[in-house]
Amino acid sequence: DALLGCHRSYRSRPTHGIGRFKYLLPKEVPKRRKEKVQMKEISAGTEYQYGDLNIQMTSYDLCLVEHFAQHVHRLCNRLSIRVNESYAMPTKTNEVLFLEERGSKMQLDAVLTTHQRVVQIRGLSSTFAPILLEVIQSNQPEGVHLLIKEHTEADFKSRLKSRPELEELLAEMS
Amino acid sequence: PPESVPPHAFCCFSSCSSWLPQRVPLQGSHWQSSLLESRTSLPVRAQPKKKKKVDVKKEQAQKERMKKKLKKLEKAAPELIPIEDFITPLKYTESNRVRSLPALSPEESERRVLLLKKWCLFKQKQDKAEKKAIQALVDSQQEALQELQLESEELYQAAIRRDEGLFPFERDGPSYTPPLPGYDPPEGKCTDITKVYTQ
Numbered sequence: 001d002a003l004l005g006c007h008r009s010y011r012s013r014p015t016h017g018i019g020r021f022k023y024l025l026p027k028e029v030p031k032r033r034k035e036k037v038q039m040k041e042i043s044a045g046t047e048y049q050y051g052d053l054n055i056q057m058t059s060y061d062l063c064l065v066e067h068f069a070q071h072v073h074r075l076c077n078r079l080s081i082r083v084n085e086s087y088a089m090p091t092k093t094n095e096v097l098f099l100e101e102r103g104s105k106m107q108l109d110a111v112l113t114t115h116q117r118v119v120q121i122r123g124l125s126s127t128f129a130p131i132l133l134e135v136i137q138s139n140q141p142e143g144v145h146l147l148i149k150e151h152t153e154a155d156f157k158s159r160l161k162s163r164p165e166l167e168e169l170l171a172e173m174s
Numbered sequence: 175p176p177e178s179v180p181p182h183a184f185c186c187f188s189s190c191s192s193w194l195p196q197r198v199p200l201q202g203s204h205w206q207s208s209l210l211e212s213r214t215s216l217p218v219r220a221q222p223k224k225k226k227k228v229d230v231k232k233e234q235a236q237k238e239r240m241k242k243k244l245k246k247l248e249k250a251a252p253e254l255i256p257i258e259d260f261i262t263p264l265k266y267t268e269s270n271r272v273r274s275l276p277a278l279s280p281e282e283s284e285r286r287v288l289l290l291k292k293w294c295l296f297k298q299k300q301d302k303a304e305k306k307a308i309q310a311l312v313d314s315q316q317e318a319l320q321e322l323q324l325e326s327e328e329l330y331q332a333a334i335r336r337d338e339g340l341f342p343f344e345r346d347g348p349s350y351t352p353p354l355p356g357y358d359p360p361e362g363k364c365t366d367i368t369k370v371y372t373q
Contacts, residue, residue, distance in 0.1 A: 036251040047335055059347075062259060079308075090255040090368070098362030109362065115259060126336035127319070131311050133343065135304070140347050149342035160252040161373040169244050 039156045040084070048126050052084065052151035055119045055136070059144040062115050068144055069117035072136060079132070082122045089116040089159065120151060255371050 010016055045051030055072060059065040069086065076083050092114045097106040124132065133148070140146055278286075323330040 037254055045336070050336055050341075053341065088257050088259060091258045092366065092368045095365045095367050096362065097365070098360045101360070106362065111367075113258075126334060127315060128312070129337070129340060131308065131315070133340075134311070135308060137345060140345070142347050142350055144347040146345045146347070147342065148344075159254055161255055161371045163247065163252070163373045166244070166247045169240060169247065173240060173244065 037160070039153065042151055042153065043122060045123075050124045050126065050129065050150075051122065053121050053124060054147075054149055054151045054155060055121065056089075056116060056147040056149070057118075057144055058114060058116045058147070060112055060114060061143055062113070064141050065115050065117055065144055068139075068141055069119060071139060072119050075135065075139075076119065076121055079128075081124060081132070084120040084122050086117075086119045087159075089118060091115050250373070253373055258369075 043051040057065050057068055057072070073083060073086050094112045094114065096109045096112060098109045099105075100107050136146065319330065319333065322333060
């Protein structure tokens with residue numbers, strides 16, 4: 001097929017395969033289809049090791065929380081703790097209104113955005129867990145709220161878009 | 175239809191449940207009257223029977239349509255909610271304004287480079303101290319566990335186990351200033367205006 005790509009195929013002649021050029025171009029990587037978002041298995045962990053843990057960092061300040069998440073990720077890499085995923089949760093926007101001193105109208109004070117980053121780790125040994133917590137706490141910046149909990153399916157589902165039509169149909173069927 | 179006929183009359187009938195009463199020798203006049211009832215009730219039941227059939231078919235068709243819709247919706251993979259942090263708003267990409275910085279004198283740039291080097295050294299010392307502290311913690315913990323093992327095996331095993339009460343662990347970050355005592359905040363409310371994405 002390589003040599004016969006061109007319609008002029010005079011195999012006996014020295015000019016056979018004269019129009020070939022595809023072999024000179026760089027190899028094209030086949031385009032990957034969009035992979036379906038599927039939940040990975042949640043490990044429960046053994047008696048001496050914790051399963052999947054989520055380190056969730058929440059703050060109003062984006063740069064701070066982003067840098068702290070990077071710091072925690074690098075710390076886990078350095079301490080050879082396996083990091084499954086490091087992702088961001090959707091941002092929440094809050095509108096703060098306050099009542100004016102003289103008047104009944106609510107005035108807009110500020111629009112606050114809450115950002116959350118999650119670092120998911122697996123296989124943290126029970127003896128090392130308190131040390132890791134100490135280190136993370138000592139580096140915790142101001143205004144960043146730390147929460148460490150076990151990973152559940154509900155946590156994963158909260159990242160996905162809601163499907164009201166599907167839920168309606170399911171409710172009708174049952 | 176078989177309700178009007180007494181149940182033990184069916185034992186004579188064929189297994190394929192035809193509700194038409196067969197030509198079976200009946201005994202007793204009460205049976206005949208019941209047959210008559212069933213015969214007269216035939217035309218009365220004809221009308222509602224048709225409605226039932228049509229209803230059943232319609233219901234079945236509806237159910238199948240719903241099942242097809244459900245299959246189609248379930249085929250589509252669930253999508254992640256897009257994160258607004260990572261999408262730059264358009265107003266920052268449209269304008270072309272460029273910042274013009276003043277030129278630095280050589281002394282100034284020299285001072286800055288030296289300051290950077292001092293900062294790097296300081297941070298390196300800090301990082302090394304942290305690593306040393308972590309290593310010291312781990313070593314002392316291992317030593318303590320070894321001593322405990324020598325003392326009693328049971329306590330060692332209990333200490334090695336994971337702590338169920340540790341998670342969930344929550345902690346607020348430190349604040350620059352403590353909260354003011356006796357501060358009276360103005361009345362107000364906080365409304366959530368996050369955009370809801372649906373698939």
